[in-house]
Amino acid sequence: MVDIMQAQRIMDIARKLVRNKKYRNHIIRRLVQETQRAARPPTSTRVSEEDVKFLSSLKIGFVGGCELSFMKEFLEANSAQVYHTFDHNEPSNPFLAFSDEKSGLYSFNPSVIIVSDVQDIRNYIFDIQHGATNFTKQEEQLKQARNRIMNGINLARKKLSTVFVIMNYPLAIRPAHGRFDYKHLSNAYSLREFLRHLDLLYFEMSKQEEDIYFLSIDESFLSAGVGHQIREGDADGIYEHLTREGAVTVAKDLIGHLKVIMGYGRRIKCAVIDLDNTLWDGILRDDGVEGINLHQNRLKALELLTKRGIVLAISSKNDSTLVPLIDEILGERSKLFAIKKVNWNDKAQNLREIAQELNIGIDSLAFFDDNPYERDQIKTFLPQILVLPDTEIIHALNRLDFEPIGKLTEESSKRTMMYAQQAIRESAEKMYFDKESFLRACEMRLWMREVRPENLGRVTELILRTNQLNATAARYTNEEILDFYRSDDYKIYAVNLDDKYGEYGLIGVALVHREDFKWTMDVLTFSCRAMGKTVEQTFLTYLMNEAKKHGAKTLVGKYIKTDRNEAVEKIFEEAEFVRSLGKNEMVFWEYNFDERGIPKYPDWFEISK
Template sequence: MTIVKCLVWDLDNTLWRGTVLEDDEVVLTDEIREVITTLDDRGILQAVASKNDHDLAWERLERLGVAEYFVLARIGWGPKSQSVREIATELNFAPTTIAFIDDQPAERAEVAFHLPEVRCYPAEQAATLLSLPEFSPPVSTVDSRRRRLMYQAGFARDQAREAYSGPDEDFLRSLDLSMTIAPAGEEELSRVEELTLRTSQMNATGVHYSDADLRACFTDPAHEVLVVTMGDRFGPHGAVGIILLEKKPSTWHLKLLATSCRVVSFGAGATILNWLTDQGARAGAHLVADFRRTDRNRMMEIAYRFAGFADSDCPCVSEVAGASAAGVERLHLEPSARPAPTTLTLTAADIAPVTVSAAG
């Protein structure tokens, strides 16, 4: 069963009782309010597709105190299928992950005809959605509970970028970007497992580490499972990277580095590698990084090469425990201290805590 990632609500006689253009007041029941807030806690985004006067309908949502829960709203007089399609496109979600709820059979039929992969529900079912498996993700993480905030921040960030007329680096500085690298906690492990599963372009090995694999490393004192999070003046980016490191006195084995593709343009990968190189230099340890070429991770190879990782016959490469898996290269770097990033403030609360301030 594919989990729903976004529920698109009709308004009149679906989200609320009553019709905006005909009734002085509309009523949002406690049951529906609980559905809205609980779906939000579960990390399921919500949007609106309504045939209505936009300003009037949105004013009602604000007055009822639920407008903030909807990441997108298509309120007008066009076909509902077009509204749902636009919402899916803007969120970059497949139609199979979208659900639509409406009190009118004709509207549900119109959406189902044009978007057969979208799951459609009658309004009478709204109060029972929370009990359905497709609305019940197996785990709840820090990021899932703030997913709406991350998407809303992303939309605001994109609008600011479109309006900005200066150089890209100046725009990045204006964001007040911050990155934190810290040991994974119990709650973060499920999120970083998801990162290894979903990230292909910026995954150094293309390998998926299961929750059990990560927990085994998490409890092994020779390993560090580090989570990379980011934020800026618009809000959180959430967990955007994972570092899996096995430490020996003179060699650090970087078994996995994966970052979300959405933070590539912010220089996240280079910042992580510069920080790791600096930490290795401070510890007097060589770095050995696993890398497997895939059809999609060319960008990660470039990041490693720019950071100075290369093929090497240094004895520390052969000292790394275990033979490399099929297709995995082991790249080597004898690190030296690296300069601070120019567009990121980095806080690293792990092997050797250090704070790097962005250049002015």
């Protein structure tokens, strides 16, 4: 059916070229224009070396019409492997494209697919511009648009494990009924209204489906300035096409989207802020509280970063006696800062201590300071840290480095509070002479169970964020975790902890591959907040019990050594697992509980399931 449609389409175009002189001249004129511009088209623009490296790791599928061609050209020129259904005379309609089991898209096996429904949406735009529609018809059209994409994606999911990015309609608004068309079209959505409804539909689909994302062309244009983003040579208020400049603008925005979706690049876990002439104008020691001017916008931007799970800290060269004044200036927002290093120590020393106290890698820190000397010193002695001037605080919300890792969870926004609770625990621990007495006094409650759908976001976040207690440093996206969750061959287990000081949240994850007599942990990872409480060994005991219930006799852990995860080896050693070497730096740690029995749970935990 699809092959017949493609052949018919080619024949129709050929007939039109032969019989219609105006159409033939139009095509010739367009070919001349494109040839002239091809000497150095904007799509030959090179992106950064980092982006080229990232793109070279991707296989990008494009499902749609010619509106995607220039984007494909740009990404292909920058090392991405690309397959565009339009280039192979396959349907532009997403449902028909995904319905074709012989489509080259399936053998290409893309890691991400860009979906455009522009060709069919144009018919709806035509109806609006010609006043030939109404609310009932448009609601049906919106339903059709949703079904075309969702039904197509559901077909693709049967053959591919990939991510889908829906691109919206590239239209420079030229309303046939005037700029106030929404007032004149009383029985139908105006052009702007319909496109907004369409965008909301795409947002809804992306919100409900773990493997679907939305790329808004409007936002891409806003970031670049609309300029010459839409081609005007053949624009008529219905047919709209990206120029090469527009394609580059949208494609660059797409690269940013894909980096976040794929978890590519560094992610900041803690932002460290200077105070004088950074968080406020003036020098507190000299000007006093009355003489400084707090940058409320910067403080608000930092507060918003905490919603992403980013911890805030202060490093300021000042007398420690000024801390009460600093708290007074910041007011309630003083609680946003988990650590305050207010002293005359070298700032490099302060930053090392902050990373150590939070138990995170030094490369997870960002440092904001107005002083070029301080910035250069950190760049020299701690080059792993992201160093930025004070003016960049407000722009952190748009930087990829500060994007959340995985799906935001309730625990993400509580991270500062959790670190404050941890400081109280560490202070209390100093009052005890031995570790076990302190652990019993903490009144710890442990929940261990198979994960539920609502836990998957936090599971992904923990796998992507954790370096020190990650047995293989494996990184999986939301979509891959969802595939494991749906699989009969795998189980995902999680551990939660709280005590009398507060909640730790979900702090451990195991992704287990089940075989008849052996369970293998492809992923074993813990939050650094779990360290020192024997949560890790207790979780391994729980997994042995679960494996035994299903007839297994051994529990195996995979381990690949990195420069950050030596602590995992110690966990296996203390749990008395037996070490053996595998291939390609893989190490296996095995415990035969059928022969050796299963250890008991420590008595300082109240165990729940």
